[in-house]
Amino acid sequence: MNPYAQDASSIIEEEIKKKLFRNAMKSNWQEVINIYKQHPQSHKAQTTRSGDTAIHIAISDGQESIVEELVSIVSKTTPSALAIENELGNTPLHFAAYLGNIEMCSCIATSDLKLIGVRNKENETPFFISVQHGRKHVFLRLHSFCKNGEGYEYGRRNDGETILHSAISGEYFDIAFQIIHLYDKLLNAVNMHGLSPLHLLASKPSAFRSGNHIRGFHKLIYHCIFVDELELEYNHTLSEGLNYEENAGYPENYQTCVGFIFLLRNIIWVLMGHSSQQQDSKNPKGQRHVNKQGSIVSEDNVVGKNQELVGSSKNTMNQQTDPEGQQSSDPDASSRPKAQGHQLFPENYFTCFHGLKSLSKAMLVILGLGSMQIVKLREKKEKHIWSVQIMEKLLDHAASYEYEDNGRTPQHLPPRIKETTPYALVDDERKTDVEMEKRETPILIAARNGITEIVAKILELFPVAIHDMNNERKNVVLLAVENRQPHVYEFLMKRKIMKETIFRKMDKDGNSALHLAAMLGENKPWLIPGAALQMQWEIKWYEFVKNSMPMHFFIRYNQKGQTPREIFSESHQKLLKEGGEWLTSTSESCSVVAALIATVAFATSATVPGGVKSDIGTPTLENQPAFSIFAIASLIALCFSVTAVVMFLAILTSRYQERDFGKDLPRKLLVGLTSLFVSIASMLVSFCAGHFFVLKKKLQYAAFPVYAVTCLPVTFFAVAQFPLYFDLVRATFRKVPQRSYK
Secondary structure: OOHHHHHHHHHHHHHHHHHHHHHHHOOOHHHHHHHHHHOHHHHHOOOOOOOOOHHHHHHHOOOHHHHHHHHHHHHHHOHHHHHOOOOOOOOHHHHHHHHOOHHHHHHHHHHOHHHHHOOOOOOOOHHHHHHHOOOHHHHHHHHHHOOOOHHHHHOEOOOOOEHHHHHHHOOOHHHHHHHHHHOHHHOOOOOOOOOOHHHHHHOOHHHOHHHOOOOHHHHHHHHHOOOOOOOOOEOOOOOOOOOHHHHOOOOHHHHHHHHHHHHHHHHHHHHOOOOHHHHHHOOOOOOEEEOOOOOEEEHHHOOOOOOOEOOOOOOOOOOOEOOOOOEOOOOOHHHOOOEOOEOOOOHHHHHHHHHHHHHHHHHHHHOOOOOHHHHHHHHHHHHHHHHHHHHHHHHHOOHHHHOOOOOOOHHHOOHHHHHHOHHHHOOOHHHHHHHHHHOOOHHHHHHHHOOHHHHHHHHHHOHHHHHOOOOOOOOHHHHHHHOOOHHHHHHHHOOHHHOOOHHHOOOOOOOOHHHHHHOOOOOOOEOOOOHHHHHHHHHHHHHHHHHOOOOOOOOOOOOOOOOHHHHHHHHOHHHHHHHHHHHHHHHHHHHHHHHHHHHHHHHHHHOOOOOEOOOOOOEOOOOOHHHHHHHHHHHHHHHHHHHHHHHHHHHHOOOOOHHHHOOHHHHHHHHHHHHHHHHHHHHHHHHHHHHOOOOOHHHHHHHHHHHHHHHHHHHHHHHHHHHHHHHHHHHHHOOOOOEOOO
16 A cells, blocks of 8 residues: 555644534534534544543534434434543443433434443443433333343443442432332342342431431421322333423423413313313223322323333332232323322322322422522432332342342342353352351341331331341441430330340340440541530430349359440540530630620619619619619629529539530530520610610601611520520430431
């Protein structure tokens, strides 16, 4: 071959690359299309330093129509160009799956179905990436292209991580629900660390209601939000624009209005003597479906002969699935109103139920609460409801795997999964068995993380699981106590039959539950500020565990000859010192303010506004209402400010011993802060009442705004201390400490 011709060809290719890059960067996509048509050698040109082609860039830029045209050009001449990988091993289909664009994914995948199974340098396929990044509709579309079990192969990385692992790790429970019904063989699949999807779910306390603390008004809103359980969905195989949320003809903030429109339409039907079921009977071709926004979509709009049911909720009322995931014959199941998995009303109350949902949404908007806080609370509640669904599905299939053989041998796995389990990746089988022996079972992980829902459900289905222990011989009770999980411990205490068995168990070092309650880990799990209050709750937790059982129930000494009290004193020395320092600094600051208020209050109470009558010595303004308010408020301010000073001085002179942090010191601090707040308020009232006589009558009413502004600085101080005050009240009067996951 002529070297000069070869050099000329290389120069031309470089010029084409530069031209492609410049036009792609300027979003001059029509010119890019012309280059692709005129120069077939440009189809494989990697224009960026990271090795991206023009199709990669167009996908990243969201140019859906351009991508379709470029793919059409490439598939006719050089279809292999669609498999070009960048430096990370990502093909254009990887990009499209990551961005979640259904149309781009369909366009590329239909050109070459093998692209769905191409792996990047992380051994991830586009099919896997769609789940990893929560692209549910892309996952369903790519699933429709998989044949003969290809989804099992494409949905697993070389490290054994499956799409179900990935969906649960990312807390994409709506995707996990679909995966469970499409790929039921993945339910008990384990990764190279021996973790099944149930193990991962048990390590997600934030996904369950028991792992979240919702307070105040947010708690009220949380209970007023309706969340439907996950239900059947249709596959995007041949139909276009089926996704209501993505293709609605109006913005999302109009959904409440649309809900009202459908509500009014249903009311009219009821007034005309028609029920919702009669209306459905006039639509024999398709049954109405109500999405989670409250809008109604007819099945007449769902086209495509390859529509496939890809999920079901076994716990949804009147709706059952067989082991193959097929829907039972209940034609009205999808139209019945549900919330949190329960059928709240009879079928003829269909309109009332959805009307209530629409009204609740409207009220939240009218009250100014239809903001991001409502959205976040709704997402949180969806996560809580859906995680329980996933848990129940996983446990329904865990009987023969998790608690008969504890998952330590792969013989019960289906043949396809057994080939790809991590057991086949490890050469030393004995090493694998040892690692699997060390792995905790899901109930132990759930107890460690305080997920009461999982613990309760496992014990309901597999009572024998109560005897599970980890490699340190710690059972569910010991782990709950060690990790400060009051809800789990209280739940286990209700099962009285177990008190003589699992509550007496000891770990490999001879520590009982009381020994572990006395130990302080590196993390401080209690949801309370200040080292002193942390110490108070540590004492409360120790006393709670101790008093939960009869006297002399727990063993006195562990294998090191230590008693629980000795362990408590040794492990809490640092926290005891920090608590003393925190109390000292807090008391010093507050005592200065209290002494200042006492000084002012004494001077004020000794000074009588308007003077006294010289003949009888009584106040001149004694019959004025403002004078009575002044006299009473100044006396209250003096009394409570002195009380606050005394309480804070009592704290400063305390010995700061362990038992003092249990009740004595917190109560003194609570009384001191309460007295300080009352004295501040009384001082302000007495000042305003006394100053009221200084102004002339024509300025009296103008003085009230001035008094309000004068009170603001001191009020801000009090408000700033309210969180500490409320936490102190809760810690003082609450019997069992409250666990924090933050």
